[in-house]
Amino acid sequence: MAQAWPGRPAPRSLLPGVPPPGMTLHRAGGTCDLLAAGVGPALAAASVSAALTAAALRGAPYGLVVSAGIAGGFAPAAPVGSLVVADEITAADLGAETADGFLPVTELGFGAVTHRPPGSLVRETAAATGARTGVVLTVSTVTGTAARAAALRARHPRALAEAMEGFGVAEAAAAHGTAVLEIRAVSNPVGPRDRAAWRVGEALGALAEAFGKLAPLLESWKAHDHE
Ligand SMILES: O=C(O)c1cccc(C(=O)CC[C@H]2O[C@@H](n3cnc4c(=O)[nH]cnc43)[C@H](O)[C@@H]2O)c1
Secondary structure, eight states, X not given: OBOOOTTOOOOBOSBTTBOOSSOEEEEOSTTOEEEEOOSSHHHHHHHHHHHHHHHHHTTOOOSEEEEEEEEEEOTTTSOTTOEEEEEEEXXXXXXXXXXXXXXXXXXXXXXXXXXXXOHHHHXXXXXXXXXXXXXXXXXXXXXXXXXXXXXXXXXOTTEEEEESSHHHHHHHHHHTTOEEEEEEEEEEESSSXXXXXXXXXXXXXXXXXHHHHHHHHHHHOOGGGOO
């Protein structure tokens, strides 16, 4: 769901007496919990699904899941240090490669490749934080060449950023009938691999500042009040 931050409170188990399955859940204050969900769509989906199931069994289901972290930004739309909120969370590499190009799983007759967060929540998040709004791609392999970056943008012209968890989180949330939001701070450009260009500290700072502004909105948000 989100990355952990310094000074966090002690982890707690999902159900009394049941150790968390390879992840940590923290009470983040108010009515929010923070789950360090791991890297990649599969682990993120497993972690979020476990947390949602445990909450439902406790009789206290979550009303909203927020996937948050750092991301690569497509230039020039999402520069390093900027914030992005997803109006679409799209799996960019879930499908089949063919001689005629990439086919998403939906064209093979399976599942989904996109989830759409509630529009009003996306708009309010963007207004509160100054985040840019657009498609956030989920990839299992970090883009490392200009050619791959260009191919992704050609297939997803509204893509602002790529990260590795959003679609997994959204699939888990959808399976539980829970709304999802994805917010990312850009730590590096999408393109040729250049570790020296990463600005992880700056991005995490921007994310922390955004959550300071978002807390009242997220705590008061109720799915049934909105679309
Ligand atoms: O080794 C590399 O070249 C490399 C480049 C970018 C990111 C990584 C990571 O291992 C980061 C994983 C972590 O951060 C998110 N993230 C941040 N930037 C990107 C990106 O450009 N593409 C995909 N994911 C990114 C991701 O959601 C993970 O949580 C390594």
